[in-house]
Amino acid sequence: MRDKKGQEKKKHHQGPVKNFEKWKKRYDKTKQHVKPPRRKRDWEIERENIQKLQAKYDQINPKDVIKFSDFPLSKKTLRGLLEGQYRQPTEIQKQTIGFALQGKDVLGAAKTGSGKTLAFLIPVLECLYRHQWTAMDGLGALIISPTRELAYQTFEVLRKVGKNHEFSAGLVIGGKDLKDELLKIHRTNIIICTPGRLLQHMDENSTFHASDLHMLVLDEADRILDMGFADTLNAIVENLPKSRQTLLFSATQTKSVKDLARLSLKNPEYVWVHEQAKFSTPATLEQSYMVCELHQKVNMLFSFLRSHLHKKIIVFFACCKEVQYLFRVFCRLRPGISVLALHGKQQQMKRVEVYNDFVRKKAAVLFATDIAARGLDFPAVNWVVQFDCPEDANTYIHRVGRTARYKEGGEALLILLPSEEKGMTTQLQEKKVPINKIQVNPEKLVSVQQKLEAFLAQEKEQKERAQRCFVSYLRSVYLMKNKDVFDVFQIKLLEYAMSLGLAVAPRVRFLSKAQKLRKDAALQGSSTAADCDSDEELQFFKARLRGDNKPSTQSGSEEDSDEEEEEEDNNKEEEEDSEEEEEDSEEEEKEKVVKPEGLFGADDDDDEDDDLKDLELLTVKQKDVFKVCDDEEDESEVEETSNKKDSRFKEAKKIQKRLFKVNTKKIFTDEGEVMQQWPPQQRAVVQDEEEEGEEETSGINVEAAKERLRREDQEFDKKEYSRKIKEKHREKRLKEKAARREASKQKQEMKKAAAGGGGEGNDEEDDENDDEGEDDGVVVYLAGASNEVFDPSTLPDPDKVRDSEDEDDDEDDEGTSELTGRKRTHSSSDDEDDDEEDDDEDDEYEDKRGAGRKKARQDSSAAEPLDTGLSLAEDEELVLHLLGNQS
Numbered sequence: 001m002r003d004k005k006g007q008e009k010k011k012h013h014q015g016p017v018k019n020f021e022k023w024k025k026r027y028d029k030t031k032q033h034v035k036p037p038r039r040k041r042d043w044e045i046e047r048e049n050i051q052k053l054q055a056k057y058d059q060i061n062p063k064d065v066i067k068f069s070d071f072p073l074s075k076k077t078l079r080g081l082l083e084g085q086y087r088q089p090t091e092i093q094k095q096t097i098g099f100a101l102q103g104k105d106v107l108g109a110a111k112t113g114s115g116k117t118l119a120f121l122i123p124v125l126e127c128l129y130r131h132q133w134t135a136m137d138g139l140g141a142l143i144i145s146p147t148r149e150l151a152y153q154t155f156e157v158l159r160k161v162g163k164n165h166e167f168s169a170g171l172v173i174g175g176k177d178l179k180d181e182l183l184k185i186h187r188t189n190i191i192i193c194t195p196g197r198l199l200q201h202m203d204e205n206s207t208f209h210a211s212d213l214h215m216l217v218l219d220e221a222d223r224i225l226d227m228g229f230a231d232t233l234n235a236i237v238e239n240l241p242k243s244r245q246t247l248l249f250s251a252t253q254t255k256s257v258k259d260l261a262r263l264s265l266k267n268p269e270y271v272w273v274h275e276q277a278k279f280s281t282p283a284t285l286e287q288s289y290m291v292c293e294l295h296q297k298v299n300m301l302f303s304f305l306r307s308h309l310h311k312k313i314i315v316f317f318a319c320c321k322e323v324q325y326l327f328r329v330f331c332r333l334r335p336g337i338s339v340l341a342l343h344g345k346q347q348q349m350k351r352v353e354v355y356n357d358f359v360r361k362k363a364a365v366l367f368a369t370d371i372a373a374r375g376l377d378f379p380a381v382n383w384v385v386q387f388d389c390p391e392d393a394n395t396y397i398h399r400v401g402r403t404a405r406y407k408e409g410g411e412a413l414l415i416l417l418p419s420e421e422k423g424m425t426t427q428l429q430e431k432k433v434p435i436n437k438i439q440v441n442p443e444k445l446v447s448v449q450q451k452l453e454a455f456l457a458q459e460k461e462q463k464e465r466a467q468r469c470f471v472s473y474l475r476s477v478y479l480m481k482n483k484d485v486f487d488v489f490q491i492k493l494l495e496y497a498m499s500l501g502l503a504v505a506p507r508v509r510f511l512s513k514a515q516k517l518r519k520d521a522a523l524q525g526s527s528t529a530a531d532c533d534s535d536e537e538l539q540f541f542k543a544r545l546r547g548d549n550k551p552s553t554q555s556g557s558e559e560d561s562d563e564e565e566e567e568e569d570n571n572k573e574e575e576e577d578s579e580e581e582e583e584d585s586e587e588e589e590k591e592k593v594v595k596p597e598g599l600f601g602a603d604d605d606d607d608e609d610d611d612l613k614d615l616e617l618l619t620v621k622q623k624d625v626f627k628v629c630d631d632e633e634d635e636s637e638v639e640e641t642s643n644k645k646d647s648r649f650k651e652a653k654k655i656q657k658r659l660f661k662v663n664t665k666k667i668f669t670d671e672g673e674v675m676q677q678w679p680p681q682q683r684a685v686v687q688d689e690e691e692e693g694e695e696e697t698s699g700i701n702v703e704a705a706k707e708r709l710r711r712e713d714q715e716f717d718k719k720e721y722s723r724k725i726k727e728k729h730r731e732k733r734l735k736e737k738a739a740r741r742e743a744s745k746q747k748q749e750m751k752k753a754a755a756g757g758g759g760e761g762n763d764e765e766d767d768e769n770d771d772e773g774e775d776d777g778v779v780v781y782l783a784g785a786s787n788e789v790f791d792p793s794t795l796p797d798p799d800k801v802r803d804s805e806d807e808d809d810d811e812d813d814e815g816t817s818e819l820t821g822r823k824r825t826h827s828s829s830d831d832e833d834d835d836e837e838d839d840d841e842d843d844e845y846e847d848k849r850g851a852g853r854k855k856a857r858q859d860s861s862a863a864e865p866l867d868t869g870l871s872l873a874e875d876e877e878l879v880l881h882l883l884g885n886q887s
């Protein structure tokens with residue numbers, strides 16, 4: 001008891017301070033025990049997830065993969081795939097995704113329509129996810145496509161499957177506003193591009209660099225690696241880091257070691273999914289070919305379309321001008337099915353529009369060049385018709401691959417000339433293409449030749465198109481490398497021309513020259529030398545077509561060079577010039593390349609016009625042949641049409657030379673004095689008259705002087721009047737533009753307000769995403785991408801940008817442009833006439849733009865607007881009328 005008491009006393013003696021310290025010690029100890037663990041930050045969780053996924057990479061076995069979720073993929077990618085309705089990977093996806101995740105270089109080949117796009121897009125997303133890439137990191141992955149349409153399509157798929165990632169993705173293709181791209185490209189994580197445009201950025205944009213690039217993808221790799229893109233690709237690759245991973249995909253993969261060496265691949269994995277397959281084309285594709293004379297082909301196509309009215313059909317042609325002409329002709333022939341056209345000479349907006357139109361349509365026929373041959377995934381195409389023989393078996397495989405895609409069925413028809421049959425079928429056999437020969441029932445063949453003749457008789461423009469089509473087709477055959485298949489000299493020119501509706505075969509200069517060379521060679525008996533010559537000439541011709549100065553061994557159709565030319569053209573401002581201008585310049589280029597002696601004599605050598613302009617000369621020469629006019633009359637007639645002022649001058653000189661006496665008129669005065677009334681005897685003191693070639697007279701010709709003054713006054717008035725009208729229109733345009741700007745500003749504000757009110761999460765970021773993604777269309781944040789189909793109208797239209805810059809463009813042009821824009825939306829309707837009208841308007845619009853731009857620029861000085869009280873169209877008509885008088 002005493003002890004207990006003693007202890008209590010002791011405790012008490014220790015005092016409250018010590019007790020408190022003890023208590024605090026104990027408290028701190030327990031506090032440490034119950035302290036909750038620190039919450040992991042998001043990035044730490046993400047990093048852990050990534051590590052877990054990476055750890056599984058080595059265990060990937062394609063045979064075990066049934067669903068996409070069997071791959072170690074990020075949740076964001078898996079969610080994107082699920083939302084895009086992709087559940088089970090296809091064979092090429094199963095076999096390549098694993099290698100790509102492991103960081104290996106991959107060469108993937110599988111039949112058309114087998115899902116190669118996802119086979120590279122999934123690794124691209126996963127690669128950037130692994131590196132926790134952000135907009136600040138710049139370019140991380142680069143996907144190169146041979147055509148704009150394919151790049152656009154891949155961009156769409158990326159938007160769909162990558163929508164849960166935060167990366168930014170950009171579509172960098174020609175035909176869009178370069179300046180706009182320049183501003184945004186350095187913030188873009190994934191770029192999908194065509195080679196020409198990318199190189200332009202690399203060359204011209206100091207803010208753009210690819211030094212951190214992780215992954216390079218070449219879609220349609222064999223095409224990108226072929227000679228057509230060789231220089232561009234080499235230059236691009238030079239700018240990329242060697243440490244990158246490279247993926248190459250195609251249905252006709254290149255095996256050329258030389259090609260692959262250019263990409264410095266590191267122990268690539270070759271994946272040929274269908275290498276052991278019996279056939280190289282999809283099993284669900286039925287293929288046949290028929291032999292048809294060239295002059296029967298148009299009839300054949302018309303008859304085919306008439307019997308397949310409810311199908312979706314793609315018809316491939318050899319060149320743009322063939323598509324241009326036959327598209328218009330078929331629209332007028334009204335086959336009973338909607339006709340669309342897609343080729344490299346169209347403006348970018350038109351191309352996107354036609355592409356989307358054809359995607360949407362259930363039954364339609366698309367006339368296309370080889371820009372549509374590779375990669376395009378138009379849904380539910382029933383038929384692929386090859387109106388012209390493809391360049392080689394690979395092109396054939398890609399063309400027919402536009403149908404029978406991903407488990408669907410389809411049919412393909414190849415039309416061959418008798419001279420092409422043997423060579424082409426042998427090639428197809430070698431490439432394991434199963435194809436049957438079919439016969440045409442001649443009774444079912446409908447002839448449209450007379451109708452075409454009637455069209456051409458009605459419209460000069462159509463006739464010119466037919467002539468261009470004729471020349472262009474022959475040139476494409478001439479340029480083909482495989483001479484076993486393509487022999488331009490076997491073509492019956494007159495029959496072919498007539499089948500296009502022409503009365504005579506247009507003259508083709510390069511053909512004349514080639515023929516002459518052949519004849520010369522035959523005469524000399526040195527066929528080997530001739531081969532050599534024509535080969536050299538061919539190379540030179542091709543090189544010039546591509547715009548180089550040095551010859552190359554490029555193989556490829558005209559379309560290839562068109563596509564490259566265009567991509568390069570798009571890099572320049574001239575790209576926005578009219579279609580006709582482009583054609584002209586191409587023809588001019590051709591003239592520079594081939595300068596054969598003319599078929600009709602040595603004087604033809606001096607011609608500066610192109611083949612087609614020669615045609616007009618040819619017409620004149622034909623008149624000559626029938627000796628309807630004598631030499632002199634003919635000469636003056638030609639000159640009169642070309643230059644009236646010159647001809648009068650020349651005529652006067654001729655009269656002078658021939659010592660013709662000019663009639664004189666004499667009168668007598670009342671006094672009987674003789675006075676000469678005509679020509680006036682006074683000598684002219686005005687220099688002009690002599691210059692104009694008027695007869696030399698003496699004295700001041702008061703009447704003529706008056707007349708001249710009156711003319712000068714009139715001219716001045718006309719100019720002044722037209723300037724004022726233009727000024728007035730310009731002001732009106734400016735007002736309209738300001739109103740449009742205001743409206744779009746308001747729309748944007750409303751959009752922002754709406755987003756700010758109803759948005760979830762980070763509103764500020766969402767707004768930014770909207771701005772970046774929706775308005776400019778060049779760069780989108782995948783996370784901000786909607787499910788809707790990308791609206792091409794959100795792409796900056798280079799024409800519109802130009803219009804806004806060049807405020808002095810013709811009012812009429814702008815009117816037509818807007819009208820065209822409106823009609824284009826309707827052109828998706830089933831009426832083929834709409835399509836035709838559209839295009840005609842396009843051309844009209846482009847023609848006017850080309851001609852009017854320079855002139856309008858000069859006339860845009862400030863002046864008071866003049867109210868004429870007339871309508872706009874009447875004003876324009878009046879001005880044109882006055883200007884016509886003036887000249």
Ligand SMILES: Nc1ncnc2c1ncn2[C@@H]1O[C@H](COP(=O)(O)OP(=O)(O)OP(=O)(O)O)[C@@H](O)[C@H]1O
Nearest residue numbers: 086088089090112113114115116117251375377406
């Ligand atoms: N895993 C999948 N599940 C369902 N559909 C798929 C899958 N992968 C691809 N597809 C579909 O298959 C079609 C063809 O795919 P894709 O365009 O990638 O083929 P491709 O092999 O690239 O063809 P090409 O050789 O013509 O370029 C597309 O419509 C695509 O949506």
